[in-house]
Amino acid sequence: MNYIFYFLIVISIVAGALNGKLGDVVNAILSGAELSVKVAISLIGIMAFWLGMMKIAEKSGLIDIISTLIKPVTKRLFNDIPEDSPAVGDIAMSLAANAFGLSNAATPIGIKAMEEMQKHNKDKKSASDAMCMFLAMNTAGFQLVPATVIAVLVGIGYKNPTSIIAPTLLVTSIAFVSAIIFAKIFQHLWKPQTNDGGDE
Amino acid sequence: MFHHLMDIISLWALPVVLLLILTLGLIKKVPIYEVFTDGAKDGFKVAVNIIPYLVAIIVAISMLRASGLIEAVGVFCMPLLSKFNIPVDVTPIMIVRSLSGSAALGVFSDIAHSLGPDNYATTLAAVMVGSSETTFYVLAVYFGAVQISKLRYAMLVGILADIVGIIAAVSVCNIMYA
Secondary structure: OHHHHHHHHHHHHHHHHHOOOHHHHHHHHHHHHHHHHHHHHHHHHHHHHHHHHHHHHHHOOHHHHHHHHHHHHHHHHOOOOOOOOHHHHHHHHHHHHHHOOOHHHHHHHHHHHHHHHHHOOOOOOEOOHHHHHHHHHHHOOOOOOOHHHHHHHHHOOOOOHHHHHHHHHHHHHHHHHHHHHHHHHHHHHOOOOOOOOOOO | OHHHHHHHHHHHHHHHHHHHHHHHHHHOOOOHHHHHHHHHOHHHHHHHHOHHHHHHHHHHHHHHHHOOHHHHHHHHOHHHHHHOOOOHHHHHHHHHOOOOHHHHHHHHHHHHHHHOOOOHHHHHHHHHHHOOOOHHHHHHHHHHHOOOOEOOOHHHHHHHHHHHHHHHHHHHHHHHOO
């Protein structure tokens, strides 16, 4: 992460200077910083709402029921999470919310899942295998209907906007499955976590 | 038909989940109001916790986008792109879609409006944007929320899956539309 952060900033400054856009690059620091805080602040309300709801779901045993249902799948994918952890139910609910395009619910529930996984993490500073697997599934962006894209296509008078669903679903499924496979492979190749957090 | 069904599910999924959570809570005699407010307290803390991680990633990406490098890479790759029947207009999307969701959608609307509904580039861009998730943003938010700064292989896997997604989008569209 240290190198990626360094690389992104250095290459932006060099490329900006070469393109004569150094002024824009400098302005982007301010606008980017502002945007980050806006994004975080806009999350507060909806985050509070779903964290509250998920707490009820946990206390009433709903999360346990969901966990039991999907245990056969998650047992193989998330082997460093105990089977009866609420993390399993949270992971399932977050991925389901994502699939239905309910990103307002998916992000808070996903964060709740991360917090549960963090409880089982040996080294609190570095990502556990379960977290990497969960985020691999998340970043692949599995979604059943790309609603915003269809809205744009409707706007320009595209002949049959919903025809986009099938190829998109196929592509996102391929990406989703390969993300899981990549995560599984790297889980074995990568240096295991150490308690002093020495890996990068 | 499928789309119509999905619309109904999307509309009803949240209300049904809420009804289920609350009803089951009452049946199981959970003091739902108290438990809700207790859980909701963490909302502020989590949102504030992710700010440093978001600032790092969003500022770096804003700088990259302002530098004009993404367009330059597109021009540089032109010969390779035409070989795989990828229109030049689509190249910014291939890079931007992992970095910023709003930017990807912006570039896509721009392509859709300027090239029109009958252009292959519009279709390919639609599939690419529709099948993507902003990898960098997701990593910053989720790892930021639990204060993890060593991502190990999470980013590498995300980027590899994005590349697979781009290749899949190009192949599928080539077979179905070109």
